[in-house]
Amino acid sequence: MSTNQPNNKNEEEVDLGSLFVIIGKGFKNFFNFIGNIFKGIFDFFIVILLFLRSNFIKISGALLLGIIVGFIFETSKPDSFGSEMILQPNFKSSRQLYNNINFYNDLVKQKDTAALQKVFNLDKAEAASLQKFTIEPIRVENDIINAYDQLVLEVDTLTIKSYEFETFKNSFTDYDYNFHKINVVAQKNDVFDKLDEVIISSVVNNKYFKRFKELTNENLNRKDSLYRKNLVQLDSLRRVYMQVMLEEAKNPNSGTSIDLGSTATKTTNELELFNTNRRLNSDLEEISEEKSKNYEVINVISNFQPIGHEFKEVTKNYAFLVGIAFAGLMILILLLIKLNRYLENYNK
Missing domain, CATH: 1.10.287 (Helix Hairpins)
Structure with missing residues (x-):
């Protein structure tokens, strides 16, 4: 062993x-x-x-x-000039705007000078000078966050729990951003200010968007009027409440008492009236902002410059x-x- x-x-x-x-x-x-x-x-x-x-x-x-x-x-190559316009489409009209810009660019690619003349009311030389139309969103992260916040307010809690922010972000398209930039390249540097009105009117004159704008503004005006009436009524109620308080203060020992009812007493106390007044004013401010934003189908942030800048790209230089x-x-x-x-x- x-x-x-x-x-x-x-x-x-x-x-x-x-x-x-x-x-x-x-x-x-x-x-x-x-x-x-x-x-x-x-x-x-x-x-x-x-x-x-x-x-x-x-x-x-x-x-x-x-x-x-x-x-x-x-x-020996002719000079190229560029100009840009920034727009804010409303009523989900951005898709139509993109389609129109792509249509104009297709006309340029096909060298359809006659169609470009007709669409933009240009002479032959000006129409032939157009080289490219492009459109792209101005990507701002806050647009996605604000859109998601709006969705949260509009849908019920159970629905939003099953729809995470990342999923919403992935489904956010170029059309959903607030601001969009249109770029035009041409061989003439003074043709750009003749394009913006046509581009905008091609969407603004759409019957669907015109009707959408009218209905939206009617609703906003109706809501604004209602809130202002509520504000006037609230001011009247506050005056009545203050008069009651003054009367009670003048006659503290009298047997007479003014009974506004238990419910009315709760809802018309000074703090509650103040908060209600503040909420109404805040709502009116939001309505004013909405009316300002939705006054037009497309808000023009900046037009094409009358004289385009010389367009040079190193990577496209011969x-x-x-x-x-x-x-x-x-x-x-x-x-x-x-x-x-x-x-x-x-x-x-």
């Missing part, structure tokens, strides 16, 4: 030693693998740098030649584009030559 116990201990020590050796080799292989990855990436960048250094003159020459050729094309293209082509040719040499040596 005593002989077997030392043997068992030795076997356990050998097993543990082997286990540690295996674990050590595993860690070593893992770190070697990670090191080889970084080494491979480093070698790759070194190869690229060596390639660029050895062919720097050729690539630079191609780039310079491309810039010169592109500059020639750029100077000197930049042709220069990059020539340099890329030279790199491709050099790589193909290098590949061909490698294949020739490989066969040997």
